[in-house]
Amino acid sequence: MLQIYNKLTNQKEEFIPINPGKVGMYVCGPTVYDHCHLGHGRGYVSMDIIRKYLEYSGYEVRYIMNYTDVGHLTDNSEDGEDKIQKKAKKEKIDPLEVAAYYIRSCEEDFQALNIKPATFYPRPTKYIDKMIDFTQRLIEKGFAYESEGSVYFSVEKFPAYGQLSGRKTEELSAGARVEVNTAKKNPLDFALWIKARPEHLLKWNSPWSVGYPGWHIECSVMSCDLLGENTFDIHGGGNENAFPHNENEIAQSEALTDQKMANFWVLWNMVNVEGKKMGKSLGNFTTIKDALKKYNPSVIRLWIASSHYRSVMDYSEKSLSQAQKNLEKISKFVNHLEVKLTENNISNENPPAIDFDYYQEKFTEAMADDFNTPLALSLIYDLIGHFNKLETENKLTPLDFKNALSFWNKVNSVFSFDLQMSQERKIPAEIIKLAQAREEARKNKNFREADNLRDKLKEKGYEIEDTDKGFKINKN
Numbered sequence: 001m002l003q004i005y006n007k008l009t010n011q012k013e014e015f016i017p018i019n020p021g022k023v024g025m026y027v028c029g030p031t032v033y034d035h036c037h038l039g040h041g042r043g044y045v046s047m048d049i050i051r052k053y054l055e056y057s058g059y060e061v062r063y064i065m066n067y068t069d070v071g072h073l074t075d076n077s078e079d080g081e082d083k084i085q086k087k088a089k090k091e092k093i094d095p096l097e098v099a100a101y102y103i104r105s106c107e108e109d110f111q112a113l114n115i116k117p118a119t120f121y122p123r124p125t126k127y128i129d130k131m132i133d134f135t136q137r138l139i140e141k142g143f144a145y146e147s148e149g150s151v152y153f154s155v156e157k158f159p160a161y162g163q164l165s166g167r168k169t170e171e172l173s174a175g176a177r178v179e180v181n182t183a184k185k186n187p188l189d190f191a192l193w194i195k196a197r198p199e200h201l202l203k204w205n206s207p208w209s210v211g212y213p214g215w216h217i218e219c220s221v222m223s224c225d226l227l228g229e230n231t232f233d234i235h236g237g238g239n240e241n242a243f244p245h246n247e248n249e250i251a252q253s254e255a256l257t258d259q260k261m262a263n264f265w266v267l268w269n270m271v272n273v274e275g276k277k278m279g280k281s282l283g284n285f286t287t288i289k290d291a292l293k294k295y296n297p298s299v300i301r302l303w304i305a306s307s308h309y310r311s312v313m314d315y316s317e318k319s320l321s322q323a324q325k326n327l328e329k330i331s332k333f334v335n336h337l338e339v340k341l342t343e344n345n346i347s348n349e350n351p352p353a354i355d356f357d358y359y360q361e362k363f364t365e366a367m368a369d370d371f372n373t374p375l376a377l378s379l380i381y382d383l384i385g386h387f388n389k390l391e392t393e394n395k396l397t398p399l400d401f402k403n404a405l406s407f408w409n410k411v412n413s414v415f416s417f418d419l420q421m422s423q424e425r426k427i428p429a430e431i432i433k434l435a436q437a438r439e440e441a442r443k444n445k446n447f448r449e450a451d452n453l454r455d456k457l458k459e460k461g462y463e464i465e466d467t468d469k470g471f472k473i474n475k476n
Contacts, residue, residue, distance in 0.1 A: 002057065004234075005310060005370045007242065007265040008164055012370055015264065017233050023054050023061045024232035026223040026262070028241060029121070031068040032102035033087040036109050037285035038300075038315060039238075039271040039278040045301055046268045046309035046371075047236045048115040052414045053367050064226050065118040066219060067106070069099035069125050070202045070212055082212075085201050095202050096125065109288040112297045114416040122222040124213060128204045131213045134221045134256065135192045135206075143255040147183040149195030149209030155188040158251045164265060165243035190248050192217045216248035223261075224253065235262035239269055239310075240277070271313045278315060286315065298417040299324045305373040305415060326381070331419040333384045337405045341398075342427050342435070342473045350397040353390055356407050359383055363411055373415075380411065427473055431462050435473050438464065 002015040017023050027047050030040055044065075054061050069084060088095040103121075110117075124131070135151050138144035143157050155161050155169060162168050169188060181187075191214035196203035203210050223232065237246060246265065253261040271278040278285045291300055303323035307313045359379060366375035387404060390396050438453035454464055457473075465472040 025234040028237035029066040035287040124218040151193040152189040220253040239267035352399040
């Protein structure tokens with residue numbers, strides 16, 4: 001039974017998909033005005049592992065991640081400057097060129113980190129008409145109003161406001177700064193459409209003004225379009241955006257559809273540097289590209305998986321170095337399994353010494369407990385230690401090697417580590433099958449067939465070395 005921590009209720013709940021066998025998942029993507037940093041990497045690798053575990057469990061996952069290419073203003077305010085436009089002015093290029101450049105950069109990072117491509121990557125600039133329609137419908141339902149060319153969502157019309165963040169409207173009102181935007185009826189109201197200043201570059205015609213969409217409405221519109229105007233299963237994102245971004249998403253989506261937006265809100269935690277959140281605004285970030293200059297991509301994936309997605313991670317060279325050592329440990333183990341399996345024909349005559357059903361069960365238990373990747377990894381390290389001990393004591397059978405590799409391949413379909421393998425183990429499955437068929441022919445005293453198979457292997461660039469323990473494959 002899969003249990004997921006739901007930020008909406010602040011407790012673990014049994015995951016039951018809305019449609020049997022299928023999962024609809026929307027993840028808030030990056031605002032593309034700079035290269036992604038390790039804080040982004042932590043979030044999107046975590047979501048990738050969650051997605052892959054759902055697929056491992058047999059679900060078909062429709063995975064949506066947007067690229068925010070308009071509407072995210074500096075300081076997350078409504079009267080700041082668009083982050084992409086600010087970058088465009090600095091670089092003296094068109095804002096959409098900025099977005100396109102950093103989307104390509106993000107794609108490069110995600111590919112390097114072995115993050116599976118999303119089903120769709122929507123961009124707000126492609127959804128302007130749908131955002132205008134969404135806003136108009138909210139006005140017609142009485143949840144939004146136009147004022148001085150901008151359109152605002154009326155928070156007081158949505159009594160459930162604050163359900164995700166746990167913030168009450170009374171407390172928010174009491175703590176609000178002196179309101180400088182006189183266009184709003186209430187300081188807590190937030191923009192759905194913003195009238196553009198003359199110097200604003202990204203702007204479109206609307207019934208209310210020449211302007212641009214508010215940041216929060218973008219995810220609501222794109223998730224409705226790609227997952228339907230119904231409740232979907234999982235909404236992912238960073239917990240620093242629970243308020244106001246995710247809170248406002250819920251308000252406008254549920255006001256429009258009269259349905260719950262998402263059943264589960266799965267939010268990852270931040271990466272800290274010396275006690276402070278890693279972020280572009282603080283300038284204390286390490287880009288994924290810079291990290292990849294020093295570390296194998298799978299070292300970074302393992303570093304991320306070594307912490308639970310809801311826990312705060314501390315970035316340090318020490319923690320990444322430890323991840324590198326752990327990856328080398330796993331690589332050495334799997335490499336050893338591969339080499340051993342090329343040396344001997346696998347026979348089912350002797351029962352295995354290790355109960356791999358136990359390890360499979362424990363892996364599932366760990367991952368089914370809110371995707372507990374640190375516990376799942378500790379199980380792998382435990383297996384390596386146990387396996388090495390039994391091998392030293394000469395208690396393993398060929399089936400143990402075969403089962404260990406099979407178990408690893410299943411687990412790694414979730415973790416997606418590209419291991420640092422030696423050239424010795426890179427022997428194609430076709431060659432191994434030919435060698436095993438030759439060994440079987442020798443056992444049956446069919447020496448002509450054995451010689452023919454040896455010749456075939458030689459033609460393909462491999463030699464067979466017969467030993468008293470079986471055979472060994474060598475590449476010419």
